[in-house]
Amino acid sequence: MRYVIYGKIFVAVCMLQLFSAPLAADSGGIQIRELVRTERSWDGNLLPAYPEGQPEIRVLSIVIAPGEKLPIHRHPVINAGYLLSGHLRVHTLDGRVLDLQAGETVVEVVDVWHWGESLGEDPAHIIVFYAGRADVPITTLRE
Template sequence: MVTSMLRSGYAAIVVSTAMLLSSSGLQALDSGNPGAKVVVTPLASVTTTASGQPIVLPQKNVQVLVSSFEIPPGAKLPVHEHPSARYAYVLAGNLEVTNVETGKSTSYKKGDFIVEMIGEWHQGANVGAEPVQLLVIDQVEEGTSNTVLKQ
């Protein structure tokens, strides 16, 4: 039951965030406290992945998974791909992601939002002096993994 409640809560956060991000510009929401406004600053509005693919979501039994990643300086993630949508927000550090099929690399820093490529082999590496910290959100068919390692 707790897991179900957490899933519902995460799904509500993702939907609420998506709705807030879909509006353009800065917004001030009434906080219910006169003189105090909640300020919402849109961080991203995208329709494609990092490699230009349209974003496609699972068609049934969608599960939202939220994780935090900490990648030490100099560390590289294994070559992998994602069968479903994965989003990442860079909280700290400098991350370089390389599409191993095309050789194209993209650098991300604190405050960047990443819509990871789907079904394309890629690798992330911490190219900075401090740990990379990521907030990662996956949307998968319930009970499946969203990371496939290259053999």
């Protein structure tokens, strides 16, 4: 239970930072809002240094039907996501839990086994940005 509360507090702090970030507008009506700025993943751990080698950026749109669970997996690269719709709950093997609602961001855990599940009536639709290396997979499934 402590980890669920910690996850919600961390998300609340990120959201507070999100809404306190300055908005910039020009005469054309353009607004820029910083969604997240952090050196830590959602579990509070510092992000690792970027590896040497050819950088590669990937952006995925992932839709998880209501009631579906992802397999246990980990990401060897830094990634961050923005939940467009639905309710996504993320679990780590050591019992930490993060609940995301539509409009919230997440900086994912790196090299930590975890899985997500779509809760509620709507699909969880998340856009995830991976900052890795061209020869490193973005996801590894647990055997």
